[in-house]
Amino acid sequence: MGVNLYKLFYYPRNASWAPHMLLKEIGAEHELILVDRKSEQQKSSEYLKLNPTGRIPTLVDGDLVIAESAAICLHLCDSHPLI
Numbered sequence: 001m002g003v004n005l006y007k008l009f010y011y012p013r014n015a016s017w018a019p020h021m022l023l024k025e026i027g028a029e030h031e032l033i034l035v036d037r038k039s040e041q042q043k044s045s046e047y048l049k050l051n052p053t054g055r056i057p058t059l060v061d062g063d064l065v066i067a068e069s070a071a072i073c074l075h076l077c078d079s080h081p082l083i
């Protein structure tokens, strides 16, 4: 079984902050992909295909794509139980 490499689409000091901290706390391998809000990249057709809400963050976990920071945090906690 391979190791999950999460992809977190983020922008600094935004709603992606909690999922980012959680990924660090869990020690999960992850790739950070900057979505540049200054140039409205969250509204680009490429990003909208991933997350039709046009909001940051988005987490990609294999075939699973999750929007909403709370949903991402719940998914990470469910996938990495501490007890």
Ligand SMILES: N[C@@H](CCC(=O)N[C@@H](CS)C(=O)NCC(=O)O)C(=O)O
Residues within 6 Å of the ligand: 014, 015, 016, 037, 042, 054, 055, 056, 057, 067, 068, 069, 070
């Ligand atoms: N409830 C959403 C809020 C996401 C959200 O509003 N993200 C902001 C950044 S903090 C955003 O992408 N704003 C850009 C926009 O709305 O165009 C979550 O927690 O993920």
